[in-house]
Amino acid sequence: MSSKHLFIILIVLITALLAYSFFGPNSGYKGADHEIKHTIEHSGYQPWFANIWTPPSGEVETFIFSIQAAGGALVLGYYLGKIRGKKEVR
């Protein structure tokens, strides 16, 4: 099996899994990290330190996550394009 076959199989698998995630039974798509937090709090543990700064709302948090991804994508795209451009010039 070449890596090309593996690639195609994986894309199909991801599509199927995503489709199942969206249309199958679900429990509300909360963050796994959050569920863990509740499990621990449920056992009676009190966190002894809070985040120095927390995004004031879910919207602001989404904004910062977007910045994180967009900044990364900018750098990634720049260098991948540069590498390709260099090869085409040669």
Place this chain on the structure above:
Amino acid sequence: MHIAEGFLPLNWSIAWYILSMPFVILGAYKIKKIVEEKPELKPLLAISIAFVFILSALKLPSVSGSCSHPTGTGLPIVLFGPVVTALISFIVLVFQALFLAHGGITTLGANVFAMGIIGPIIGWMAYRASKKIGASIITGSFIAAFTADIMTYVTTATQLGAAFPATEGGFSYSLQTFLGVFALTQIPLAIVEGVAVMTVVKYLREYNIDLFKSAKGIIHWEES
């Protein structure tokens, strides 16, 4: 895999810091060496860091009905090996702890240990092993990324299980609880991450074979 701020008892926080900081410092030293001795590799370093930033910002829905995110450490593992990955993970986790309240300063040591050390080391071992069984470097990158992602979450579950043993059933029972939340959720995401990594590796190999071949991880692959 982010253990939330304050969600590890103080002694555990300190212990994980002590275990992970040597790797982070060694990673900083290695990156400094790469920049000085092989400055032509800087684009690959930038791509690796950028890639981890992107993937760890994506919260994806999974079959288990909850959301989690890939780690993105597969790419730096394949290109540079686990030590450099430790520093990259450290940078991303500090960013998320300070600006997103994901993870925290007190749990940074534990989170770096899971995402930047144990995950990458086992991913790196899987990468080397896949070469031995005759896989191509593209398939090898998938295996490295998938393994690193899963092992990161297994490590987090173990860390939590150790810090919060159940009153009945102890460590093994609480480990099961935490693995139950993390492991199943993570399998599809690890596949997504693996595909992303193999795509970038394939692209790099196609368009700049010289640059690609001088990365430490690739040299190891070619030699072994």
